[in-house]
Amino acid sequence: MMFAVGAAAVTITMMLALLRALLGPSVYDRVLAVNMLGTKTVLLLALTAFAMGRPDFIDLAITYALINFIGVIAVLQFFYSRDLRKAEERAAKSAHGGAVGPSQAGPQ
Amino acid sequence: MNWLDWLTALMVSAGGFFVFVGGVGAVRMPDLYTRMHATSLTDTLGSLLILVGLMLQSGFTLITLKIVLVAAFLLVTGPTAAYALANAAFLGGQLPEGLQDGASDDGETQP
Amino acid sequence: MGRLLILAIGLAAAWLVWSGLFKPLIFGLGALSLVLVLWLAIRMKVTRYGSFSLDLAPRLLGFWAWLLKEIVKSNLTVARIVLSPRMNISPRMVTVEPPTRGLQGQAILANSITLTPGTVTVDAHDGTFKVHCLTEEGAADIERGEMARRIHKAVGDR
Known part of the structure; x- marks a missing residue:
């Protein structure tokens, strides 16, 4: 019972994060929402472990925390390089007419 | 319920409150970077309060050690993921909205 | 080298704490994973660049x-x-x-x-x-x- 308030708050927050993921508008907003959903899942797992008397759920929480982090980093790398390519293509297109050089941006 | 249970209930509820406020902020805030401030609300004090409240319930056991590890992972990976997100969005060409004066020069040094 | 040793001890402790089982099969799998992770760490040059400074x-x-x-x-x-x-x-x-x-x-x-x-x-x-x-x-x-x-x-x- 004493975990119910926390679990309810976390669940509602997950819904709010889903709402943000649906609203967007940019892809980074969606990644932010998914990352938030992931950390809330970790908290919900930890709370469930105690509410239902299943301590092994804590192990799931640890695993989820790590996988969520790696997943977010991987997805970001993907979208970031896509954005860079888009910017390069745009610069190349405008370089046809003018003196705009290629983008100086690099991953490092 | 003894006093430890009450303390746990209090901390879990307070943590839930901060988590909820962070969720509200993530929906209400106007742009990506301000939303990130709201999200870090749920990642820091919200998570910490809930996890410390759970630690009080398990005492000095292996479970407590595992919860400490969960908290440590969250506190280390949280800002790293947030930095990766902010940096990718910034270098990817998404500039913050509604900046006050004195900040416009930052936008131009960006690639 | 010292850093590699600390890493090995930390990983072994983590495995033992996590599994809590001392059967030969689980133990062997743990040793195998330990060797694999240490090899990856050396390949990633984790120990050379001082990625972890516990001090x-x-x-x-x-x-x-x-x-x-x-x-x-x-x-x-x-x-x-x-x-x-x-x-x-x-x-x-x-x-x-x-x-x-x-x-x-x-x-x-x-x-x-x-x-x-x-x-x-x-x-x-x-x-x-x-x-x-x-x-x-x-x-x-x-x-x-x-x-x-x-x-x-x-x-x-x-």
Whole structure:
């Protein structure tokens, strides 16, 4: 019972994060929402472990925390390089007419 | 319920409150970077309060050690993921909205 | 070499604590994973670049206590802003050059800034930090640079 308030708050927050993921508008907003959903899942797992008397759920929480982090980093790398390519293509297109050089941006 | 249970209930509820406020902020805030401030609300004090409240319930056991590890992972990976997100969005060409004066020069040094 | 040994001991302890089983099969699988992870660590040159400096932790204890206090304070500030009907935000981007020159100090600073609600490190490159702040007060705090000074005092130029 004493975990119910926390679990309810976390669940509602997950819904709010889903709402943000649906609203967007940019892809980074969606990644932010998914990352938030992931950390809330970790908290919900930890709370469930105690509410239902299943301590092994804590192990799931640890695993989820790590996988969520790696997943977010991987997805970001993907979208970031896509954005860079888009910017390069745009610069190349405008370089046809003018003196705009290629983008100086690099991953490092 | 003894006093430890009450303390746990209090901390879990307070943590839930901060988590909820962070969720509200993530929906209400106007742009990506301000939303990130709201999200870090749920990642820091919200998570910490809930996890410390759970630690009080398990005492000095292996479970407590595992919860400490969960908290440590969250506190280390949280800002790293947030930095990766902010940096990718910034270098990817998404500039913050509604900046006050004195900040416009930052936008131009960006690639 | 010493670092590799510490890593091996830490990994073995983690495996034992996690599984809690001392059957030969589980034990053998643990030894196998240990060797695999150590090989990966050597291949990634984890030990050569000093990615983990446990000796910094005791020096940072005082800073962590201060950081926790700051996190609680700024949590309350941001929560009040989010819950107020007219969100009174004045987002700012500040550029600062902290005194820490070492990579580890800069990493600690960037993550500490991000960890505090109301300030997010957007770009850290060549010792220059771009920080997005939710309010003017937060921006003023970053420009005053107390956090950077405390980290510099604790870590030096590591």
